[in-house]
Amino acid sequence: MHSSNDQAILIIDDDHELSQMLQAYLQGMGYTVSVAQDGKAGLQAATTEHFDLILLDVMMPEMDGFDVLKHLRVTHTTPVLMLTARGxxxxxxxxxxxxxxDYLPKPFNHRELAARIKAIFRRLALTQHTQTQQDLQVNGILLSSARQQVEVNGTPLTLTGTEFAILQLMMTQPGQLVSKQEISQRALGKKLMAFDRSIDMHVSNLRKKMAAVASDDKIKTIRGSGYLLRTAS
Incomplete structure (x- = not known):
């Protein structure tokens, strides 16, 4: 298998020229990089081999990026950076x-891609670094850092790595406002960009998953500022 500093990236993109360019660029940065030229081959690779990150193009014939992601998320929480059409x-x-x-609009600057990849790996390192901490328990939510597991009222939830990191951060400060800037820096490993809706979407997904197993809304939105984890229903 790969050593810890030898991170493996899978590129799923039907643009042959771009894929080869990205592969060479990322290998130059020390990553192990594999390429799949279509969605079906990509999904096959992503579910049978170990990767630390997947770069996934949206527009592909046969099986587009959304279908790949839908199928992948049934069994795997591998981080995915989507490559979307600009605008x-x-x-x-x-x-x-x-x-x-996360997502990155095409065409993108290679340095921007490298920064996004590093941010995702930083976030993974942050959550792994806190694995030594004891379990967190707030308002019916039990989060185990060591096992990377979350239960709400005794029911296990399947969260993506980003959702887990955001919830973990909020659970360390229950009943307190956690700003979007802090979530971006500490849970996502990157600076908050203007007009970035991704935190809202991650929190919305987290809410939906919790609402499926709990009757109360455990996360309160503080308009324009951030979020707060309720300490009691």
Whole structure:
């Protein structure tokens, strides 16, 4: 298997030239990089081999990026960075709703891609670093850092890595406002960008998953500021 500093990335994109360019660029940064040229092959690779991150293009023949992500999220929480057409807000929102960790509009700058990849790996390192901490328990939610598991009222929830990191951060400060800036820096590992809706989408997904097993809304939105985890229903 891969050593801890030898992170494996899978690129799923039907643009042959771009994929080869990205592969060479990311390998130059020390990552192990595999390429799948279509959605079906990509899903097969993503579910049978180990990857630390998947770069997933939206527009592909046969099986598009959204279908790949839908199928992948049934069994795997591997971080996914979606590559979307510039200016298509709908694509980005749908990608985040389906459990993508972040998105980058095409065409993009290679340095921006590298920064996003590093941010995702930083976030993974942050959650793994806190694994030594004891379990957190607030208002019927039990979060185990060591096992990377969450239960609400005794029912296990399947969360993406980003959702887990956001919930973990809020559970360390129950009943207190956690600003979007703090969530972005500490849970996502990157600075908050203007007009970035991704935190709202991740929190909305988290809410939906909790609402499926609990009758009370455990997260309160503080308009324009951030979120607060309620300490009692």
């Amino acid at each position: 298509d807000d709908y694509d980005r929102i749908l990608g985040l709703e389906l459990g993508a960790d």
